[in-house]
Amino acid sequence: SQTIHQWPATLVQPVGSPLSLECTVEGTSNPNLYWYRQAAGRGLQLLFYSVGIGQISSEVPQNLSASRPQDRQFILSSKKLLLSDSGFYLCAWSVAEAFFGQGTRLTVV
Amino acid sequence: DAKTTQPPSMDCAEGRAANLPCNHSTISGNEYVYWYRQIHSQGPQYIIHGLKNNETNEMASLIITEDRKSSTLILPHATLRDTAVYYCIVRASNTGNQFYFGTGTSLTVIP
Numbered sequence: 001s002q003t004i005h006q007w008p009a010t011l012v013q014p015v016g017s018p019l020s021l022e023c024t025v026e027g028t029s030n031p032n033l034y035w036y037r038q039a040a041g042r043g044l045q046l047l048f049y050s051v052g053i054g055q056i057s058s059e060v061p062q063n064l065s066a067s068r069p070q071d072r073q074f075i076l077s078s079k080k081l082l083l084s085d086s087g088f089y090l091c092a093w094s095v096a097e098a099f100f101g102q103g104t105r106l107t108v109v
Numbered sequence: 110d111a112k113t114t115q116p117p118s119m120d121c122a123e124g125r126a127a128n129l130p131c132n133h134s135t136i137s138g139n140e141y142v143y144w145y146r147q148i149h150s151q152g153p154q155y156i157i158h159g160l161k162n163n164e165t166n167e168m169a170s171l172i173i174t175e176d177r178k179s180s181t182l183i184l185p186h187a188t189l190r191d192t193a194v195y196y197c198i199v200r201a202s203n204t205g206n207q208f209y210f211g212t213g214t215s216l217t218v219i220p
Contacts, residue, residue, distance in 0.1 A: 042212075044210040096158075099155060
């Protein structure tokens with residue numbers, strides 16, 4: 001069966017520090033991969049999606065970047081975090097329907 | 110951008126059927142209707158999807174109108190654990206098509 005792993009579950013980082021969130025998928029090949037962000041009390045905003053290794057599309061201009069070094073690995077990064085980067089970050093994979101990880105709650109202080 | 114319209118909130122009595130509506134008047138012929146729900150502080154959970162015909166699984170039923178411009182998610186016997194935000198999404202089911210979430214319907218199941 002397919003599973004998605006996302007870590008860490010919570011993270012507190014100072015402004016200006018770097019960020020690396022990792023997501024891996026098991027049990028499927030060549031999935032579409034997604035990063036979403038959800039601000040407190042708001043809906044899910046699609047940040048990045050990838051249809052294959054090294055192929056990243058950005059939905060909104062921002063302080064974040066994404067990479068897909070392996071077929072089932074998706075990484076969200078920032079060189080210098082801003083206060084506005086705080087939120088609930090979700091990784092997802094899909095072939096037909098999408099399946100989500102449990103999320104990382106990031107607080108930038 | 111989300112192509113669906115949902116009421117912001119609904120209440121349902123425990124044990125009764127919860128009927129959550131969704132309007133998608135601009136849906137294209139190759140777009141499916143998907144439903145997800147998100148319980149507080151968790152990742153969204155897939156519920157069901159369909160193209161034209163009504164669908165049923167162990168979680169819910171999906172009723173799509175004949176013109177496909179609207180649909181209804183039915184939770185036949187709502188429990189307190191069904192309290193969540195429910196999202197209706199339209200998406201063409203092929204590689205590269207993204208899932209765009211709107212603001213959803215916040216369903217509260219009342220004891």
